[in-house]
Each structure stands twice: as structure tokens, then as C-alpha cells.
Amino acid sequence: MSKKVLILPGDGIGPEIVTEAENVLVAVNAKFNLGLEFDHGLVGGAGYDANGHPLPAETMEKARTADAILLGAVGGPKWDALEDREMRPEKGLLGLRSGLELFGNLRPAILYPQLADASSLKPEVVSGLDILIVRELTGGIYFGQPRGIRTLENGEREGYNTYVYRESEIRRIGKVAFEAAKKRGGKLCSVDKANVLEVTVLWREIMTEMAKDYPEVELSHMYVDNAAMQLVRAPKQFDVIVTGNMFGDILSDAAAMLTGSIGMLPSASLDKDNKGMYEPCHGSAPDIAGQGIANPLATILSAAMMLRYSLGENAAADAIEKAVSDVLDQNLRTPDIYSEGMTKVSTSEMGAAVVKAL
Ligand code: NAI
Ligand code: MG
Numbered sequence: 001m002s003k004k005v006l007i008l009p010g011d012g013i014g015p016e017i018v019t020e021a022e023n024v025l026v027a028v029n030a031k032f033n034l035g036l037e038f039d040h041g042l043v044g045g046a047g048y049d050a051n052g053h054p055l056p057a058e059t060m061e062k063a064r065t066a067d068a069i070l071l072g073a074v075g076g077p078k079w080d081a082l083e084d085r086e087m088r089p090e091k092g093l094l095g096l097r098s099g100l101e102l103f104g105n106l107r108p109a110i111l112y113p114q115l116a117d118a119s120s121l122k123p124e125v126v127s128g129l130d131i132l133i134v135r136e137l138t139g140g141i142y143f144g145q146p147r148g149i150r151t152l153e154n155g156e157r158e159g160y161n162t163y164v165y166r167e168s169e170i171r172r173i174g175k176v177a178f179e180a181a182k183k184r185g186g187k188l189c190s191v192d193k194a195n196v197l198e199v200t201v202l203w204r205e206i207m208t209e210m211a212k213d214y215p216e217v218e219l220s221h222m223y224v225d226n227a228a229m230q231l232v233r234a235p236k237q238f239d240v241i242v243t244g245n246m247f248g249d250i251l252s253d254a255a256a257m258l259t260g261s262i263g264m265l266p267s268a269s270l271d272k273d274n275k276g277m278y279e280p281c282h283g284s285a286p287d288i289a290g291q292g293i294a295n296p297l298a299t300i301l302s303a304a305m306m307l308r309y310s311l312g313e314n315a316a317a318d319a320i321e322k323a324v325s326d327v328l329d330q331n332l333r334t335p336d337i338y339s340e341g342m343t344k345v346s347t348s349e350m351g352a353a354v355v356k357a358l
Contacts, residue, residue, distance in 0.1 A: 001313055002035045006066035008059065008096075011045035011089060012284025013294035013347075014072025019071060020351025022298035024323075027355045028307070028316040036311075038068070043096065044074025044089035044284070053091030055099075063096055066312040069277040070303055071096075071122050073284035089284075097140050099237075102269035102277055103169065104176040105137040105248065106305070109235075109255035109265060114328035118260030119339045121232065124307045126258050131238045132184065133255055134160045134177040137247025137269055140199075142245045164197050165244065170206045172272065177242035178214045187239035189220045191227045191247055216250065224251070231255055256281055261336040263295030266302035276304040276310045292346045295334040297324055300354055323357035330357075 006020055009015040021119040022038065029036045054074070063069055072245045074089035094101070105188035111119060119126045144162030151157050152173055181188040190207040192200035204221055207271040209220040222230065226245045230237060231254050241253065256262040280298030286292055302318035307313040332353050334344040345353065 002037045002069040004039060004065065005252065005306070005311075006062050006069045007038055007040045008043045008063075008069060008071045009040070009046065009174060010043050010051075010072040010074040010092075010284060012073055012076050012286050012289040014044070014074065014284055016289070016292065017280065017296040017299040018070065018072040018348050019296050019349060020354070021299040023344065023351055024300050024354055024358070025070070025303050027226065028313075028319060030315065030356060032316045032319070034307075034311070034313055034316060039041060043071065045076060045093045046074075047080050047092055048079060048087055052087075054087060054089050058289070059092075060099060063100060063277075069096070069278055069305045070299070070306060072281040072299065075223060075281065076282045076289070077285040078286075079228045094142070094304070095316075096243060096277060097269060098143065100275070100277065101138060101271045103138040103173060103270075103272075104270040105135040105138060106176075106270070106309075107133040107248075107252040107255070107265065107266040107281055108183075108254070108267075109133065109259050111259045112264070112325065112328055114325070115260040115264070116335055117339050119258055120260060125233075127167050128237060129235055131235065132180055132182060132240045132243040133248060133252045134173065134240060136165075136169065136173040136244045137248075138241075139165055139246035150339060163197065163199050165203060166204060167202065167206060167300050169258050170203050171244065172208055176270070177240055178210060178217055180186040181217045181240040182214060185218070185239035186216055187218050189222055189227070189238055189241050190242035191222050191224050191241055191251065193224050193247075194221070195223060200244070227251060228254060231258070231281070252281060258267075263293060263298050263334065263336045265298050265303070268302070268305045271307060272311055276306065278306040278310075292348060293335050294347050295336050296347050296351050297334075297354075300324060300351070304308075319358060320354070323354045326357040327353040 008016040141163040144164045253320040262282040270276040308317035
């Protein structure tokens with residue numbers, strides 16, 4: 001049976017990097033006879049410019065019926081000035097995540113040995129790094145109501161957001177994390193701020209309770225400020241980290257830098273049935289958009305995650321990951337991962353090299 005893959009390039013560097021990932025998918029589709037069917041849609045600034053909405057109804061409809069979604073990135077200064085915040089490109093992305101209930105965000109941070117010198121940390125601190133951050137994606141302070149900016153009686157303005165997690169939300173992300181830890185190194189670190197925030201007192205309680213069902217997983221807890229410190233001090237102490245939406249957002253960007261470039265990091269966002277949306281961890285990089293120099297590997301590796309987690313095509317996923325490693329062995333580097341003696345390539349040259357390696 002054919003599987004439907006929806007491709008949402010977005011804006012900024014999105015279309016440039018997604019084109020390369022699509023070429024890679026087309027190549028594995030033929031090579032492994034996967035029977036994938038591709039469809040395309042507009043989201044973010046591209047949706048706003050064409051349809052007046054960052055998440056056009058047609059795109060949402062396609063997203064609901066697709067088996068998996070590959071997304072580039074959205075957002076940029078062009079739309080930052082929009083008075084109606086609901087029309088911002090990022091709202092398109094949040095709408096997809098919440099509309100499809102993609103609560104389980106997997107963000108691996110893997111240091112490719114070929115890029116050891118691209119990390120800002122000493123080689124002995126990061127060599128062999130392979131950690132997985134599991135971030136809750138559809139709850140917490142990014143979605144809590146009420147929220148807004150209001151004017152108080154004395155005329156002073158006040159901004160406010162609501163930090164809230166329901167027990168069921170904590171349990172379902174906990175399950176994703178414990179299952180992942182079970183399949184990996186058997187270590188799970190739950191990151192919270194239980195010394196200050198009640199929401200995370202509950203979070204810690206529930207994780208502790210769930211650990212009883214996973215005797216093979218060793219659970220530990222860490223406050224988020226310490227976790228930020230430990231990530232740059234001794235990142236290899238971690239195997240799987242599970243945390244809420246905002247802490248996960250911040251920690252996964254920090255973890256990204258340990259591996260050299262955010263341009264190398266894929267992500268998966270899964271619903272309860274492992275249907276998912278796959279996208280690079282980085283944003284739309286407006287500073288380099290249109291120059292053909294963005295690193296497409298994070299998006300290509302996201303396509304590999306898509307094959308593994310949503311489409312059950314492990315051999316094709318392995319082949320893509322191997323091809324990425326091969327092009328790094330060939331010393332091909334986009335500017336973000338370039339170091340002396342390497343061969344500098346463009347976005348499309350990098351994509352073409354991956355297809356060739358396949
Ligand atoms: P960003 O991730 O877009 O860029 C941060 C830095 O990393 C920039 O210097 C950029 O040039 C570089 N970079 C990012 N991806 C790269 C790649 N593939 N190759 C080479 N260099 C790369 O984050 P920033 O600048 O904070 O946000 C820019 C816009 O993207 C904003 O509008 C923001 O809201 C949006 N954004 C969107 C996300 C998404 O679509 N998932 C996630 C994060 C930010
Ligand atoms: Mg972020």
C-alpha cells in the first residue's frame with residue numbers, strides 16, 4: 001500500500017533544504033521500492049503570503065490525511081512586524097503540532113566523529129556523544145491559557161503566561177521517554193524545576209511513579225539550571241533526557257551546539273500512534289536564506305527519522321544515515337561545519353552528494 005508523505009517547505013531556508021531532502025527521499029523511494037507518494041503544501045510565511053494564513057485550511061487537511069510530514073522551517077523578520085500575532089509564521093507550526101497532537105518531540109544530538117573539531121567543546125568532552133532529548137511539545141507554558149499583555153489599573157502593562165501540565169500529558173511523554181531509554185542505554189534523566197515550580201513537582205512525582213513499570217531503566221532527576229550546566233560540562237553522562245516544552249526547547253538548542261552545528265540535527269514530533277512530523281531543529285535562518293549555503297543535512301536526517309519512526313522503513317533510514325556519514329568522510333562541508341582543509345560545498349552540492357552516496 002502506498003504511503004502519503006506531505007512536504008511543507010515553509011519559508012526562509014526551508015525551501016532550499018527541503019528540496020535536497022526530497023531528492024534524497026525520491027532516491028530511496030526508487031532504490032528500496034517504498035511506494036511513497038509525495039504531496040506539497042504551504043505553511044508559515046509561505047502560507048501567509050499566498051493565502052493570508054500561516055496554516056491554510058488546505059494544508060491542515062493534507063496534514064491530517066498524510067502518513068508523515070516533512071517540514072523545513074518557518075519565520076523571519078519579514079513577518080515579525082505583523083500586528084496580528086496569530087498570523088505569524090511560527091503560529092502555523094504550533095497549529096500543526098497542537099492540531100495533530102504531536103506531543104512527543106525526539107531530538108537526538110549525535111556528534112559525528114568527522115565533525116569533532118566543529119564542536120565548541122574539547123574533543124575528549126564530546127567525542128562519541130549520542131544523547132536523545134525527549135521534549136513535551138503540545139503543552140506547558142507555550143500553550144497555557146490565559147496568556148497576554150494587559151494594562152493594569154495604574155496604567156502599567158503586564159505580560160503573563162500560564163504554566164500548566166495535566167497528569168495525562170506528563171504520563172504520555174513519560175512513556176515515550178521510558179520506551180526510548182529502554183531501547184537505548186537504559187538511562188533516563190528527568191529535568192524539572194521542582195524546587196520552585198509546582199507543575200514540575202507533579203512532573204517529578206509522576207516520572208518517579210512510572211519508573212516502577214520500567215525496572216530496566218535507571219531514572220534520575222535534575223533541576224534545569226544544573227542540567228544546562230552539566231550539558232556543557234560533561235554531556236556524555238546523559239543517555240535520554242525528558243523534559244517539558246520550554247526547558248526542552250532551550251536544552252536541545254544547547255545540546256545542538258555540542259555537536260558542532262544546529263545544521264546537523266534532525267527531530268521527530270510524534271502523536272500517540274507514531275504518526276509524525278519531521279523537521280530540522282533549526283529555524284528558517286533568514287540571515288542566510290536565498291544564498292544556497294544552508295546545511296541540508298539536518299533535514300535529510302529528519303527524512304531518515306521519518307522512515308524509521310512513522311513509515312517502518314529501517315533499511316532505507318539506515319541507508320540515508322550511512323550516506324550522510326559518507327559525504328562527511330568525503331570531506332564535503334557546508335560553511336556552518338567547514339574547517340580548514342575541507343571542501344566547501346553549497347546546499348545543493350551537499351544534497352546531490354548524499355543522493356550519489358546512496
Ligand atoms: P535559526 O535556527 O533560524 O538560526 C540560528 C543561527 O543558525 C543563524 O545564524 C542561522 O544562519 C544558523 N543556521 C540555522 N540553520 C542552519 C542551517 N541549516 N545551515 C547553516 N546555518 C544554519 O534561529 P533564529 O535565528 O533564532 O530564528 C530565525 C527564525 O526562525 C525566527 O523567525 C524564528 O522564530 C524561526 N524559528 C523557526 C523554527 C522552526 O521552524 N521550527 C525553530 C526556531 C526558530
Ligand atoms: Mg527552538
